[in-house]
Amino acid sequence: MESTNSLLEYYVSPIQGDTIANGSQLRPWKSIAQARDAVREQRSSGYNGPVNVWIGEGRYMLNEPLTFTAEDSGAGNEGRTAYRALPGSAPVICGGRRLTDWEPAGDGVYRSFIGAEALRSFGYTLFENGERAFEARSPKQGYFAVEGKGEGGSGGGRGFRFKRGDVPTIANAANKGLKVFIWPGEGEWNWFSETKPVAAVDWDKDTVSFYDPAPWGIDKGSRYRLQGARELLTEGGEFYRDEREGYLYYMPRSLPIEKQDIVLPLMKRVIDIAGGDGQRERAGSEEEAGLAGLIDDTGAANGIVRHLEFRGLTVEMSDFLPSYRMPESNRERMEAREGLIRLENAEQVTIADCVLRHSGLSGIVLNGRCKDIRIVNNAIEHLGFNGIYAIGFAPGEGEFESVAESDVNRGHAMAGNTVRAGGELIGHGSGIQLYQSGNCTIDGNVISGMPRYGISLKGLRYKAMEQAYYGTDVTWENHWDLLHARNNRIVRNDISDVMKDSQDGGMFEAWGAGLGNRIVGNRFHDSGIYFSVGYGIYLDDAADGFLVSRNVVHDLYGSGKGSLWFVIFAKGVDNVIENNLLVRNGAKAAIGTQEMAGEPNRDLTVRRNVVIDSCEQLYHFINWGDERLKEADFNLFYRADGGAPTVSGFRGGDTYGKVPIAWEEWRAFLGGRFDEHTLSTAPLLEEAERGQFRFSPDSPVWSLGWQALETED
CATH class of the missing domain: 2.160.20 (Pectate Lyase C-like)
Known part of the structure; x- marks a missing residue:
């Protein structure tokens, strides 16, 4: 620890850190969590000055998300806590573990034992040498087209009829992990994709059925591909998960496999910035919250994490989901609100000059109550879903007493970021998406390589609203009050090569x-x-x-x-x-x-x-x-x-x-x-x-x- 002019400084290094470390530059800690805990202790003892945690060169492999709560808040704008790359260093925070114990499994395939219980909990995407591997699939590129509705002519999203020969024979398909990546929508709409576990395949009737139906019907022309079965594992860069025996099977792109950097993600979020529960939802603004006695300099009194900064870090490799279900009325389901960095109940947090890459879901997620978050000059790339995703409250959602109180995801600055190569696992991935999030500035970003939008603003249309919310009847004149994706400035952005797959x-x-x-x-x-x-x-x-x-x-x-x-x-x-x-x-x-x-x-x-x-x-x-x-x-x-x-x-x-x-x-x-x-x-x-x-x-x-x-x- 070093302190100069009331500036507190700690140092971390995965290479130099040891058991007798004290956080000084000469004896740095080995993990970022050690530094975080030391800062937390200083804050609880009354220290209100600025803190720099300098993170040294190396790769920080996490077994669980690096979590920051209200206890870790800085002390106002003049007393921020910053986690920064040491000058001249490029530290990498990784949400997975490197697989090294491989054995041949025949036909160019290798396997590594993960454990049956573990493999049911994580490992739904994989990376080799910084490039995503995919669940074994067919076809390898593009899609098959649905031949018609499922058995009995029922659309309903419960399954479909396929063209004979498109679905290969897979013994005991439902128990082999077979899934279908599909665009529901009666064969016409290609707005949202889903990943559906298969319940049964009937090769005599040429039908596939799902455990749970898609929200929209599936009919002739709906695009789909098969994935997840051992029989489909035929190309380099593909993997298969055997959850019964606990093995991960992989066909590497390069050999020998022991010399490749193959990483299995363990967590859906790598950095988790989340305040706790409390009365925060009652405050419609900082001013109102202050009057109610809910805010202090650190935010700890009301469960909000505030005044943190992350700068110059590389954050990589988060996990995907066992299956993905499309949003309901544009409202993303909770299990999909995950990112390399995820914030909730957070204010005045800065993420700047970072590299965020290889996500299972999104790059950065601002979920629920988030205000005044600065996302500046980052490279956000190779994403399973969206680049930056701000998700406020749907009309009527949350324990609010009025419409005004529900406007709690707002005021963000997203500027100077490069967002590219999104939607690698979810077909409607976009560069930046705001759902019920307003008063934001989206300025000077360069966005490319998205299967759907470059930038999107979502809410709810008038005719889809309920009769009343929060005890107030909805009318044409007041319905805009419920739509919080307002007063956003989308300026000076450069967008190209999007709408690639929808x-x-x-x-x-x-x-x-x-x-x-x-x-x-x-x-x-x-x-x-x-x-x-x-x-x-x-x-x-x-x-x-x-x-x-x-x-x-x-x-x-x-x-x-x-x-x-x-x-x-x-x-x-x-x-x-x-x-x-x-x-x-x-x-x-x-x-x-x-x-x-x-x-x-x-x-x-x-x-x-x-x-x-x-x-x-x-x-x-x-x-x-x-x-x-x-x-x-x-x-x-x-x-x-x-x-x-x-x-x-x-x-x-x-x-x-x-x-x-x-x-x-x-x-x-x-x-x-x-x-x-x-x-x-x-x-x-x-x-x-x-x-x-x-x-x-x-x-x-x-x-x-x-x-x-x-x-x-």
């Missing part, structure tokens, strides 16, 4: 979010829709009151059977789409609208947008109504082939836009109410480097009131 989604997406969200100054680019339909920016059902402004959307495309339907799809009410640049997008239309599920779609403003070589249609209105547009003008549309814009779907039941009307006919519609000043002419756009756009001083966009993208918002 449909009816977008690079940014919102569904049932609250009011006041701003999508400003982002770059969405180089991403495809590979089957069915998808969009660039997607304001889905009941996404109301959004500002979509100064974004650049370029080089989006449809591939194979996929179609980029609209660059921007705006449902909801009172949304504003202004001053966006859309370039080289292979879309059906620049902007689409639709009213569905009984949720209104009206009063949309579209102004000062520039659309270049992106589509033939400027607008596509599904089920047009005269209240759909509030304002549409001062836009610019240009095609290098000289084609004028068209508009479709706004009259005569032309839902799919098969009969577009000419531009001048649209401008005369409703007495010339829309696009009076909109131009169809060359924009004089310069592109010094790919994706770096600037209009020349002579461009006609300036006469339309175009605002330069680099100006402050």
Whole structure:
């Protein structure tokens, strides 16, 4: 221990630490938990100054999560407790154990004894030399397609009929750990994936049945793959878990197997930052909590963990689930709310300059009551599910007395992070997702390689709400009070290569979010829709009151059977789409609208947008109504082939836009109410480097009131 100017410092090293350690730089502790306990003792004795715990070079292999509670809180902003990499060091905190005791099992497969009871508790994913291994599967790439509903023609998600030959003969399949990774949704929707344990396979009737049904029906065309049976273990990088005998079977990518770094995760969270129970849910704000006498400098009085910092650390390798079930009304099930770092009942915690990699589920999870969490400049990669996942309370959930009290997941800053390669185990994984979490800033992140969204905001749409919550009747006028994913600033993010394995989604997406969200100054680019339909920016059902402004959307495309339907799809009410640049997008239309599920779609403003070589249609209105547009003008549309814009779907039941009307006919519609000043002419756009756009001083966009993208918002 060293203390200078009231700064308390401890040191940890897995290499130099020994039994006579005292936490000093010369005699560091071997484990981080020893330092944590020493800090806890100092805090309980009244020390309120800052603490630095310096973590030295090496790999810290954990047998259980590294846990921080309210007792470990810092003492205010001036007395934070920081766990930091020692300068020049790159410490790694690992949530697994290295497997070294292997024996040959034939055909290039090896096995290691874990123990039957242990193997039922953990080890649902595996890593070799920092690369994920997968449960033995078929097919190895892509999917099979369901042939039809299960036996008796019953959909119901209880099983399905397969094409003969797709499911190989597996003796005693239900006892061999066979599972099906599947996209339920009647063969049409590919919104959420599930992993279903198989109860039985009938090879005479070509049917598979599950122990528990999927929430949605399964029918012809639903995509699936088989995994988890010994008979499927045929390629390097695949494993099989024999829970009856307690062996893990693995076919390594490289030999000899003893020299490979093969790690079996033991825990679903590696760092667990969790305050305890108490009266915290009663306080709707820090001010109210202070008046109630619930908060002190450390947070210990009310069970909240506060004022911690984690900086420069690598946190890796957490476990997956035996099976995964999709959310209920966007509300993630509790067993899936896990991450390499998980926070709950936490405030003013910083995670910065870290590497978070190889998760079973998400990278960082902010569950339940979390406020003012800073997630800054981290590399978050190779994730089983989402990169960053903030999960607040659903309407009516929690022991709250009012709607205002339930708004307890908010105020986070997620900035400068690189989030890539998500959804490796859950097909709808996304970069950053906020569920019922608001007043957040998502700024300057680079997101790529996601099977579904880049960034998503979720809540609950009005028509899906119950009649009353917390003793208050729900009305159209007050229902937005229940939607806490509001007033979020999504700014300056760079998103590419998403929507890789799902449909009816977008690079940014919102569904049932609250009011006041701003999508400003982002770059969405180089991403495809590979089957069915998808969009660039997607304001889905009941996404109301959004500002979509100064974004650049370029080089989006449809591939194979996929179609980029609209660059921007705006449902909801009172949304504003202004001053966006859309370039080289292979879309059906620049902007689409639709009213569905009984949720209104009206009063949309579209102004000062520039659309270049992106589509033939400027607008596509599904089920047009005269209240759909509030304002549409001062836009610019240009095609290098000289084609004028068209508009479709706004009259005569032309839902799919098969009969577009000419531009001048649209401008005369409703007495010339829309696009009076909109131009169809060359924009004089310069592109010094790919994706770096600037209009020349002579461009006609300036006469339309175009605002330069680099100006402050």
